[in-house]
Amino acid sequence: MIITDKKNSIVEEIIELKKKRNAILLAHNYQIPEIQDIADVLGDSLALARAALNTEADVIVFCGVHFMAETAAILNPEKTILLPDLEAGCSLADSITVDQLRKWKREHPEAVVVSYVNTSAEVKAESDYCCTSSNAVAIVNSIPEKKEVLFLPDLFLGEFVKKETGRENMYIWQGECHVHAGIRPGQVAEVFTNHNDADLLIHPECGCSTSSMYLKAEGILPQEKTHILSTGQMLDYSNKSNAEQFIVATEVGIIHQMEKQNPNKQFIAANPEAVCPFMKMITLEKVLMSLKNNTHIITVPKKIARKAKHAIDRMVSIG
Missing domain, CATH: 3.40.50.10800 (NadA-like)
Structure with missing residues (x-):
């Protein structure tokens, strides 16, 4: 009972602060149940990117992982984007660096780069398109057939897209979500x-x-x-x-x-142990502290954000 009362008190305080600050709480489908239950918008990466783009809130509290908060910051440079735990990262996003992508592009100078949204802002800035798992096939299908495609960083999603599109001139980065x-x-x-x-x-x-x-x-x-x-x-x-x-x-x-x-x-x-520790880092207490103290503000340098936004805009508009 004491635990329930404490939880209810935190939730009430979060709701009050959201109203006071004109804030919105966006949460990914993999968050802990308590976060899912208080989210204003709950969804996958594409749904959350669209919600971030269309919201009239002044503050976006992103309950997800770092690359998601970066995407919201790129789409909303004038808003305050908060990530309640800076340690909420992504093993898939870490599987390719911007220097590795630049080297890959030099090996295929005419190729179109399609980056899964699970990538850093710097990688997005070097990409022609971003995609999510829900629209990756549609995005690759929108690219002229004669153009080579560099798809990154997830090898399993890449193989799925290659099979679905029948595209032979598609090269896939060998990254994975652990x-x-x-x-x-x-x-x-x-x-x-x-x-x-x-x-x-x-x-x-x-x-x-x-x-x-x-x-x-x-x-x-x-x-x-x-x-x-x-x-x-x-x-x-x-x-x-x-x-x-x-x-x-x-x-x-x-x-x-x-x-x-x-x-x-x-x-x-299918596997009860398929638990992402990064997705489970954000708690009600951390959301409350984030709203109270502006922890942690996520920003992206203007030059990188401007280049990355072009790829993200394409992602949001397709599929």
């Missing part, structure tokens, strides 16, 4: 064996995504039950589907929202 990469084909197969009436919802960043596409094409995984989707698309699908069970192959944080929106359906994690 959490999604840890969801292996054998785990999905084992869970499906025990729940063979369930629909399979697989994030394209997962280590099982490429093999699942192959198994689906071969008929080993049922065509009508196997779906490769972004986190936002997973939520939409589970809300609309008549299925009663779902195997979820992504970071487990999304299951909270799935269960909340569909209390009569069952959601089973």
Whole structure:
């Protein structure tokens, strides 16, 4: 009871400070349940980027990881962007540096660079397009077929996009999200064996995504039950589907929202240990302190922001 009272008190104080400061709370689907429950906007990277672009709030409290707050800062240079914990990083974003990208571009001087949103502002500034898992295929399809494409940094998403688009002149950076990469084909197969009436919802960043596409094409995984989707698309699908069970192959944080929106359906994690420690760093206490003390303000140098915004604008407008 004491813990609940303390939590309620913190939530009430956050709500009061949001009103006082004309602030909005944006949260990713992988955040802890307490953060998801108080978010003004909850979604995947694309939905949150669009929300950041369209908000009339003066202050954006970003409950996600560092690159997401940077994206909001690029889209809203006149607003205050707060990240409650500076240590909330991303192993995938760290898998490529701007110097590595510049070297890669020199090896393919005519190529179009498509960067997953899970990258630093500096990498975005060297890119022609940004994308998310929900619109990566649409963005690559929008590029003239004769143009080489450099896709970075996620190898599993890249392989998925290459297969979906049929594009042979697409080169893929060999980076990965350590959490999604840890969801292996054998785990999905084992869970499906025990729940063979369930629909399979697989994030394209997962280590099982490429093999699942192959198994689906071969008929080993049922065509009508196997779906490769972004986190936002997973939520939409589970809300609309008549299925009663779902195997979820992504970071487990999304299951909270799935269960909340569909209390009569069952959601089973393909790998219950698929937990991103960075996504779990932000707490109610840190959000409160962030609103009270402006911790931590995220800014991007103007020159980098101006170049990166061009790629992000394309991401927001497509798909």
